[in-house]
Amino acid sequence: MQLEGLLEKLKMDHLGAQLESVCEQASKRELAYKEFLTEALSVEWNGRHLRGVEGRLRQARLPMVKTIEQFDFSFQPSIDRKVIRELSGLGFVGRAENVVLLGPPGVGKTHLAIALGVKAIEAGHRVLFLTLENLLSRLTRAKRENRLERQLQQFVYPKVLLLDEMGYLPMNREEASLFFRLLCRRYEKASIIVTSNKSFVDWGEIFGDQVLATAILDRLLHHSTTINIKGESYRLREKRRAGMLSRGRKEEEEKTAEKPEPATPAQQEPESDENRTS
């Protein structure tokens, strides 16, 4: 059989596409047989890996791609870099543990959650990003349409579920109990990364029921890492740098801008991409 035919039968598309240049390089560099085979198979492997990452990135429905490397830790000294480094190693995903990122708007909660999600995607895990609002509306709709089980399964399937903006909107009883069901299904099986602008003591308010809130916190925090970010908004820093906030009015502006953010993109001021995606 011809080489091209063999590669096609073996579904080695990436090597097939780069065959000429791989062979040319090998002869230029006078590679030994084993070295050549390693090079050739690496081309195929890298191509497959990249395709896998791209597919999982699409499936994750991230609002944007952010990485740990893009995060300026010197701007946020309350974050322990060691903890982030440890999380980046993804041991928590293997152990099906959760991560909770707490802090006021603009301190990088969503950025870090996404960045950990991207790490997980690169390592071959399935990831799904949802705002809490989105999650709850999909669960309630599924329940109304008698397909809750199927919907729950979809949300249990990803190895890492990113739940953004817990606490911007309070939940009603039905929503809280649906959320609890999801949590129980994922408990000790798959990880959740959640961001919230509310501290744990205020979570009772989010769920509208102290008993349910306690049960939710119990499941979520049993195996988890909490990162409490106490710092300044990165968005405001950027604005200040751009001269959009004058020095004298700084505190006043900050007070206004640091109010809990609107929950739906439609309600937000169309200032920049950064602001729209929080």
Ligand code: ADP
């Ligand atoms: P939060 O979710 O806490 O409201 P975001 O993660 O949405 O904040 O951050 C707001 C914007 O600022 C995003 O574009 C994010 O990438 C950026 N950002 C926040 N903190 C940092 C940081 N320490 N270094 C680099 N970019 C940051």
Ligand code: MG
């Ligand atoms: Mg956010």
